[in-house]
Amino acid sequence: MFSYMEGKRKFLFCADSEGVRYLHILVRQAMDENVPFDFHILQEEREESFVNEWFSKQKMGTYLYISGTSDFVKRIQVRAMNAGFSEHDMQTFITGTIKKKLICCTCHGENEVLDSTHVVCVHCGQDLEVSDHYSRRLDAYLGYVTIK
């Protein structure tokens, strides 16, 4: 869940129609503390290119909250990073199922994982355990060989 960041100059709230309700409590706190904010709800993917300009105009000290489905959060996060936001300037919250990329430690193939802890690699058939070993470069988790 989100936590409210104290001491920021400005907040940006960005949500899809699923994620918007998780931001209300933060907006209320920002209003109570007189911290300026922008709020955008994006209903369709074609509206999203607008955030590039919105993000790139921001000054240091701005903090971003992204709330929505796994795909939506991922897309907005990439645009934010391209504009200069880092993991230290933002929080994300995923509604619904969390999709993960899993890299097979045997063949290095990419698998998509939803909620399971064990999968079979679609490329080489290796039984894999989903680890929490995350690669920022690949935006993926490492799948270890399952020890039977």
Added chain:
Amino acid sequence: MHRNAAIEIRVKSIKKESATIKRFTLQAVNGAELPPFSGGSHITTYLPKSSGTMERSYSVFNLSKPGFIEIAVRLAEPSTGGSEYWHHNVSEGDVLKVSYPKNHFPLSFQAKHHVFYAAGIGITPFLSMMAELTAKKQSFELHYAAKSKEQCAFFDFLNQTYPRQCHFYFSEGENPQRLSSNLLLDHRVGTHVYFCGPEKMIQEFSSAAKCYGYPAFNVHYERFAPPSKKDSVPFGVTLKQSGKHLEVPAESSLLDALRLNGIDVPYSCRVGGCGTCEVKVAEGKIDHNDLFLTDEQRSSNQTMLSCVSRGRGNVVLDI
């Protein structure tokens, strides 16, 4: 790797950059190229004195030929010995020992834009940083405060080499200007800021950055000297593993006291910036004076940097 290795250098030339700042160009005694270094690096120079070897670190740059290393030294008033030695005891042709370059003040590789804030001799680490960023075609700007144009070391070089990126602030003269931390309000997201200068300036700018909501991740600074020890008081130290007890006098650091007692704590920068001399704390209250540990690490009370941080009363160290 080269932690304890030293290189013999010859002072090739000495150039007066301002009334109080001299630039020393160093070359390898054996004629080879000196090791390359990344932006923000420094070397430790080993200065032979009758009382023993004095170690002083200086940022390195190279505005001359490839293979040389240059340092700039401001004659401090009062000098603790290092700058006085370089200004009064070192001549062209002299041979001295220096360490391999080390970097405790590296450039961020994630920044979209780099902004350097320098005061006085604080310009030196930025000379190598700007050279590196120019080679990598990355964007940067410099804000540089000095008393006057005459006392502004490297003014002509900076103006000619980076005409669009440099902003100067001269506090004396007809139109005095002050380098203000309000400038921090105007940097675009993705900017990393770097401060180098007197302790007061670093404090002012790092506090302002925090106050404007900058994440610590985007803020970098380098000190030349340990924080002032004006109000230091003695404290006691018990070593948990041997049960040994020792006293750290007000004018001495914990690191010095430990080494004096035969405990070989590794160290490098001696100003609380690199973390090499970290020791584990088992019990006691610590006054942290470093720039290295995170707030969480400091408040955990389980670790301290022995070069600048001090205990209150008595502390037990897990060594």
